[in-house]
Amino acid sequence: MSDLTLRPFFWRPTNLFPETRLVARTHDGIHEYTYDAFGRRVRSLVAALTDRGLGPGDRIATFGWNHHRHFEAYFGVPLSGAQLHTINVMLGDDDIVHIVEDAADDCLLVDPGEPFRTIERLWDDLPIERVVVMAESVPETDIDAVAYEDLLADHEPMRELPPLEEDLPAGMCYTSGTTGRPKGVEYTQKMIYAHAMMVMTPAGLDLSERDVVMPVVPMFHVNSWEFPYAATMAGATQVYPGPSPDAADLLELIEREGVTMTAGVPTVWINLLEHVDEHGGDLSSLERIVVGGSAAPADIMRRYDEEFDVTMEHAWGMTETMSIGSVSRPKARMDDWDRERTAAKRKKQGLLSPGLEMRVVDDDGEAVAWDGQSAGELLVRGPTVVSEYYNRPDATAADFVSRPVGETAGSSEGFSPSEKWLKTGDIVTVDEDGYLEVVDRAKDVIKSGGEWISSIALENALMAHEAVVEAAVVGVPHEKWQERPLACVVTAGGSTIDEPELRDHLADELDQPDWWLPDEIRIVESIPKTATGKFDKKTLRGRLDVVADDE
Amino acid sequence: MSDLTLRPFFWRPTNLFPETRLVARTHDGIHEYTYDAFGRRVRSLVAALTDRGLGPGDRIATFGWNHHRHFEAYFGVPLSGAQLHTINVMLGDDDIVHIVEDAADDCLLVDPGEPFRTIERLWDDLPIERVVVMAESVPETDIDAVAYEDLLADHEPMRELPPLEEDLPAGMCYTSGTTGRPKGVEYTQKMIYAHAMMVMTPAGLDLSERDVVMPVVPMFHVNSWEFPYAATMAGATQVYPGPSPDAADLLELIEREGVTMTAGVPTVWINLLEHVDEHGGDLSSLERIVVGGSAAPADIMRRYDEEFDVTMEHAWGMTETMSIGSVSRPKARMDDWDRERTAAKRKKQGLLSPGLEMRVVDDDGEAVAWDGQSAGELLVRGPTVVSEYYNRPDATAADFVSRPVGETAGSSEGFSPSEKWLKTGDIVTVDEDGYLEVVDRAKDVIKSGGEWISSIALENALMAHEAVVEAAVVGVPHEKWQERPLACVVTAGGSTIDEPELRDHLADELDQPDWWLPDEIRIVESIPKTATGKFDKKTLRGRLDVVADDE
Structure with missing residues (x-):
């Protein structure tokens, strides 16, 4: 048998679905083409890389958003035998420098605009030798860079792609860990093959050529949850939403392309709903939204379902599991359950994926x-x-x-x-x-008297009160119980709610024993956050100045 | 990453769908249980095999029909590290002896009844040392055999299954080639993993836990087209139709279990339709029939579609491709085509499968x-x-x-x-x-003047005439054109049709140039057939006594 490589992922759509459309929003407008044209461009990219001596053993970084050139790099780089290292454009300078140094990337494909300016600013600290700007031309700069389109124009599509082996490193991604330096993980050709096939299955994301897929999850986040590979093998129509898409951009693409399925973190879908509430919009083509990163609020899930007939599917995954590792859908035998009962299943992270x-x-x-x-x-x-x-x-x-x-x-x-x-x-x-x-x-769970108290459950229950804007719960040391929960709450402007009232609300809202209730609920001005907008509980614990033996 | 083995195929259904039903028709009635019970029995089987020193490097043969014990062997044998070698119970004695000798099987799991009698008859020629009868007890015999149920009863379920490696041979199957000895092929753990995941995808057979699957294709035919592995990973309800099921048996299982999807060669579905025509029957649960081996007649496909709302899906595959390698379904962009046009697509073998x-x-x-x-x-x-x-x-x-x-x-x-x-x-x-x-x-196509003439196309066109019962077309040597077609036709009793009339019919029916028409159409008494009922064209050519230069 042949090795498990990306070769058949390239063969199938370019041969069996050559006329199927690929659409990308880019920094200079909407770009439309087909798998056939994609195939020729990827073959030119492979020729260009091979021509420059890049192949097995080389690591090529990308620093950009979701568009067709980045999508082509997803194939051209590993089909040349080299490894695709996708770097998060939202990271801080220190982390970018660390990641490029750690991975020893020597070639970088970068978006024009903000991402290019970031690289330019950090240029003296980066070991990179070759820069390709994913655009028609190179912005004015002192960096010796080449335009992606010039690179492709200079190379005829390579007819016979180089042989590949399944254990070749094909992908690389760094975790955006909230503590310590980002950690890198590598994906082999075989791992991408196995994960993308799993993603295609009905128990995965159930992808077929009938889908019009718009991956909003950035291509620098764990292979965009494998959509660029799985949707391509399926022969699906694909829509890439480009740099920093806002709700209006997404709505326009959904309406224009008849998107049936999309994927991203909850914030994106909350914003889209708000946008539609305010300005109107046609979501009738949309069937499914895959949600990961964190849980979508139950009310948002209900609204998409009831008002737009769109099913939100919770998924769980990590950089270390190549994204998708579980998906939540009711089982066939739950078909006669009422909405509330199935909604309770849907709000979980669901059933572990095949494999x-x-x-x-x-x-x-x-x-x-x-x-x-x-x-x-x-x-x-x-x-x-x-x-x-x-x-x-x-x-x-x-x-x-x-x-x-x-x-x-x-x-x-x-x-x-x-x-x-x-x-x-x-x-x-x-x-x-x-x-x-x-x-x-694990680092946030509160360990009290040998039992575990979920900080997230307490936070969600607190935030269910209309006067609460934000709530963060941390464990503080306790002599007898090891740890006890302490809640910090930001209240809405003008609210006069006090601790006893919040405690009553929590006792009502929380379906847990009394010992889950925080020993203290503090009303604070603000809660510190990380660069990606998550609660920074480490800093919060440092600020609290709590007394260990306050009982 | 872990190796690609069958371990997660066992983990998923036994943990996530423990209550889902497995049903088997056996030699002594219907057997019903769940993935949970299946899991425990497989663990006992692994314990029994391990206890007997069987594991990596050992080849364990089966000789039986589609039932739960055979299904358990599909998992227990490769999960022990040994290789499952499924032998076709319909083969002639010589081929059976050859295959067992060639594979050097030393342990055999055999069905009671006819299969056991076959093994008993050939016993002195078989190198087998250990025999397990897949039943409650061993039939009266001189062979030193053990009953499968005794074997399981003697062993507690093994808690921690042995580690596996992906390159371990896990399956083996012989081609039932019409020429020469059957040839053996081996499947590794990795190959079964990759193929079963492909079979699960929407572009494959689109299997989910919502399906109630009845694989009629025998478990001794290329892993029953991978259903036992793919449907299990999906968590589907499975129905195994047991020894030599006839149309009445199949109908009963479809009605009783609400089968949604089944698979097998065209004859099975022609027989089922005739049975329903004569005796009535409820096919309302059935959604799809996967057809392989050869093409289903267009009229049968139409009738299932129009009268029963059942879609027949043509598939192509070989022992060498682990069964399914293509499936035929209209593409999304053909949704507005009329029935005739999509039917023309459906009668093909379709689009190559992912991978x-x-x-x-x-x-x-x-x-x-x-x-x-x-x-x-x-x-x-x-x-x-x-x-x-x-x-x-x-x-x-x-x-x-x-x-x-x-x-x-x-x-x-x-x-x-x-x-x-x-x-x-x-x-x-x-x-x-x-x-x-x-x-x-390739061995039957007629090569005439540098062009190829399809013997199958001519046969189908001839058989479209109501007076024609059977038609076989072979190439006979020709000085000028290398080969020319010669047709042998068996006509219906009482028919007076003659060659000119058949030639006119053929010219009308066949959508091909004139030079496709056979040089001679002979009306014969019978056409020789192979053991599996296919036209034996090799013998036919020998009988024809044709003159090479008859022009």
Whole structure:
């Protein structure tokens, strides 16, 4: 048999769906073409890379948004045998420099505009030798760069693509960890093959040539959740929404192209809904929105369903699992359940995807019950889960175990990578139907008297009060109970709500025992946030100045 | 990452769909249970095999029909690290003995009844040491055999399954070639993983937990077209129809279990339709029938569609491609075509499945046009295509090329197995939309004056006449044209049709140039057939006693 490589992912759409459309919003307007034209351009890109001596062993970085040139690089780079390293354009300068140095990228494909200006600003600190601007021409600059379109124009499509092997590194992505330096992971040709096929299955994202797919999740986030590969193999129509798309841009593309399926973090869909509320818009083509990163608010899910007949599908995944690792849909036998009951399933992260195995374990490494209540850390393994971090034996040792803790007394020596489990850092419950739900991050869960209290559950319950704008709950040290929850709440301007009132609300709202209730609820001016807008609980804990033995 | 093995195929349904039903018709009635019970029994089977020292390096044969015990062996054997070798119970004695000797099977799982009697009859010629009868008890016999149920009862479910590697041989199947000895092919754990995931995708057979699947294609035919693995990973309800199921058996299972999807050769579905015509029956649950092996008659496809709202989906595949390699469905952009036009697509073998690549070449190795007319031999490659025959370097040399003939002048030395193409022996056309259609077998196509004439097309046109019961067309040597077609026709009892009349019919019916018409149409008593009921053209050619230069 042939190796598992990206070659058939390129063969199938270019030969069987040559006339199917590809659409991209770019910095200078909408670009439309077909898989046939895409195929010729990718072959030219491979020729250009090969011509410059780039291939197996070389790492080529990209720094850009979702458009057709970036999409072509997703194929041209790994089809040349080289490795595609997608860098997050939203990162801070220090992290960008660190990542480029760590990965030792020597060629960079960069968007014009803001991303190019960032690279220009950091140029003296970057080890990069060759720069390609993903545009018609190179902006005025001192950097010796070439325009992507010139590169392609100079090279005839390569007729016979170079042979590939399945263990070649084909992709690379850094986690945007909130603590410490971003960690790099590498994806081989085989891993991308396996993950993209899984994504195509009905239990995955159920992709076919009938879909008109618009991946809003950036191409610098874990291969855009594998859409560029899975949707291409399926022969689907694809719509790439370009640089920093706002709700109006997305709506325009949905209406214009008849998008049936899209994917991204909850904020995007909240903004889209607000935009449609204010300005109107036609979402009738849309059937599904895949939501990951964090959970969508129940009310948003309900509104899309009831008002627009759009199903929001929660998914879970990590950089280390190549994105999608579970999807939540009611099972066939739940077809006669009422809306409320199926909505409760839909708001979870769902059923583990084909190819993966999981264990959920407590602090002692004992498996927790699948009762929808008992929480533990999620461990996963499978051919689409990485088994190490790049250049980081320390992080690899911390985040991977060769056996679930506690299962086998022996050491982790002597097991093959096949036996390795990834410690996801996600605290989850699994219900009787096998649906997993992320209740917290391991570093944020509050460990009180041997039991775990979900900071996220408390925050959601607090934020359900109309006077609460933001709520963050952290664990503070406690002599008797090890840790106890403390809540910080930002209230709406003009609100006179006080702690007792909030405590009553929480007791009503929270479907949990009394000992889950925070020992203190502080009303504060603001809650510190990270660069990506998440609560920065580390900084918050430092600010709190709490007394450990306040009972 | 973990290796690509069958382990997650076992993990997912037993953990996420434990309550989903598995149903089997057996020699002593209907057996019903769940994935949960299945999981425990498979773990007991692995324990029993491991206990007997069977594992990696061992080959365990099965000789039986589609039922739950055979299904358990599909998992228990490869999960133990051993290789599952499924033997066709319909083969002649010589072939059975040859296959068992060639594969050196040392353990055999056999059905009670006819299959067991066959093994008993051949016992002295078989190198087998251990026999397990897939039943409650062992029939009276001199063979030292153990009952499958006793084996399981003696072993507690194994808690921690043994580690597996992706390159372990996990399956084996022999082709039922009409010429020469059957040839064996081996499937690794990785190949089964890759093929079963492909089968699950919407472009494959589109399997989900919502399906109630009844694989009628025997489990001794190319892993029952991968249903036992793909449907299990999907978490589908599965119905196994047991020993020699007839139309009444199938109808009963469809009605009883609400089967939504089934699969098998055309004869099965013709018989089912006749049965329903005569005795009535409820096919309302049925949505799809996957048809392979040969093409279903257009009228049968139309009747299932119009009268029962059941879509017949043509598929193409071979033992060497692990079954399914293409499926025919109209594309989304054909939705507004009329019924006749889409039916013309559906009767083809369709679009190549994800993971494969193909080339269609003429005798000189030149690619033929994708015009729906130009015929050539189909070459395929991919991670689900074997790259050799077991123990048969001669056949491997004949049926695999390292480059398509003619593409590269050099020798085939120095290429990796990844570069190998399988010569399928199928003569196909590919139309402008990429749909392939098998028009003949390479050994049967008639090569006349540098052009190819499809024997199958002539036979179908002849058989479209109501007075024609059977028609076989072969090429006979011809001095000027190399070969010319000669047709042998069996007419209906009492018919007085003669050659001129048949020739007129053929000229009307056949949408091809005049030189396609046979030089002679002979009315004969019978046409010789192979053990599996196909026309035996080799014997027919020998009988014909044709003169080469009859012009």
